Amino acid sequence: MSTAEERQVSSRVLTLPNLLSMLRLVLVPVFLVLLIRGEDCWALLVLVVASVSDYLDGFLARRYDQVTRLGQLLDPAADRLYIFAALLGLASRDLVPWWIVLVVVGRDVFLLGVGVVLANFGFGPLPVHQLGKLATFCLFYALPMIMLGQAFPMLAWWSDPLGWAFGIWGAFLYWWAGIIYAIEAVRVIRLTGAKSPGRSDTLED
Structure with missing residues (x-):
């Protein structure tokens, strides 16, 4: 990472991109419960909301120089949790x-x-x-x-x-x-x- 890029990464916590990432994390158990219960339309809707927020937090972080260390941790963590939740939910239904x-x-x-x-x-x-x-x-x-x-x-x-x-x-x-x-x-x-x-x-x- 270049010096210019390093200066852009802050230690701030309360930024709009980070709040969107936290929203994605909060929705993970909601997504999993809906999927296990077979409410696939609602589960897909939650996933769409999470995907849109994923795009928005990345766009806003770059656009307004709000790239943070916390955001760099939350984004991949949320992606993995949604993958795990989808796998567990689908496997529990033998899909x-x-x-x-x-x-x-x-x-x-x-x-x-x-x-x-x-x-x-x-x-x-x-x-x-x-x-x-x-x-x-x-x-x-x-x-x-x-x-x-x-x-x-x-x-x-x-x-x-x-x-x-x-x-x-x-x-x-x-x-x-x-x-x-x-x-x-x-x-x-x-x-x-x-x-x-x-x-x-x-x-x-």
Whole structure:
């Protein structure tokens, strides 16, 4: 991140973009309850509101220089929670297999372990890989497509195949990005160890 970009990231909490992000988080349990109860139309409406607020908070943060550290944490957290909620709600109704839930959740548990290892070596989280963003995008839009087919059966003939295509591809990319992240973490740790006193300055790639 450049120095100019760093100056734009503030530690403010009460900003309009952050309030929109908090609204998204508050709506997660509402979304999950509606989905479990089979009220797919209302669940989709909540998801649309959350998606619009996601777009608005990003736009407003950039437009009015209100990018904050809190916002940078809340946005990806909200995305993941909606993905988890959609997976749990659909799996509880046997609309998606539980192994998909384990694949997606297992990947984040894996990265949590990588984060703990990095922290033990004195590192913070590494930059998010673009592949991870693409995977999140696929998953974030795959599950609503499956929900759309449940809410409006006349659309299922195209929404279900499209949703499953996005979902399977997104799950694959999700793990691929996670493995790349883990490899980069190992590289950073080895590089630091190689430069420490008493160790060789050379490092095999």
